[in-house]
Amino acid sequence: MKVEQVSVFLENKQGSLEEVMRILKEANVNIRTLSLADTTDFGILRLIVNDVDTTSRVLRDNGFRVSRTTVVAVEVPDKPGGLHSILAVLARENITAEYLYAFVEKSGENAVIIFRFDDSAAALEVLRNNSFSVLSGDKLVGGQAVWFLEWGRAR
Amino acid sequence: MDIMALNIYGLSEIMGPGVAMECTEGREGMHVFEDHFLVETINPDTGEVLPPGAMGELVFTTLTKEAFPLIRYRTRDISHIITAPCRCGRTHQRMDRVTGRSDDMLIIRGVNVFPSQIEAVLVGIQGLEPHYQLIVDRVGTLDTLEVQVEVSDAFFSNADEVRVLQKIKKRINKDLKDFLGITAKIKLVEPKSLQRFEGKASRVIDKR
């Protein structure tokens, strides 16, 4: 199952993240999880939200560059080796991830890893064939983001 | 229609159109009517007369104008003089098209550059908006140029990755260096950061 993510281009300046959050608060958007990839002068904020359409519309209306991308959400047990179990399979099958970030589910038992793949279809097939639990967009909505990590090829 | 369009250069202060004009045979530069006008190019900052062929501000002296002669009249127009013989056989020197105005020319570490030239480089790169701002400053004794530009909505929609944005920054840097010989700091900005300008003058902030 693919999940839609909203990415926002941000200048690396004081208050730009605050502005995005204020706009989303006023639009009553709930953020499931987020990740921020930054360089010295700009950053890309990536959001998993309960309402993708509203999020991209209000941000565009406020003069932001917005992109909607398809990502894949995979559930793993929240214990040592959880992320490695997925990465090992992906490496073996030559599947490349552009970036990933993660959060722990409210129950605390599972972690959800958000992946951006070059080829989502191929990645999904590999994940399913290896019995990983791939989550749908609506399953992601309603919990609470606890932690995230960022791993980008650009670094 | 069987019509050939030719470029004419003129200044209302001198006599309106008819200071220089293209010939139908060559159509590479406008022959200056040297029997009536003396043309020179100068460095707009120092006033120094430049050798033929060098890019600079055009300066005209009228030779035959009687009631209102002009001596070394500074046009503020930047161009260069072509001295090579023309295909048409006329020996009058030619001036190339005016590429800018000396009042908006920037000198960055000794290199003369016009905002319009930077704009032309940016327009040539797919994925950028034609909105930009130039910030010129001096750090120690070194001139610095920052080019602030937006990526287009379509470009960002297809690339929410840091490395893709860094790649376009590198491309801008390379093109500015290759085409204009200048080194600039490129800053990608949010669309609302740049004012929308009608003219060109306000696109430059010179802090020196």
Ligand SMILES: [Zn+2]
């Ligand atoms: Zn000619």
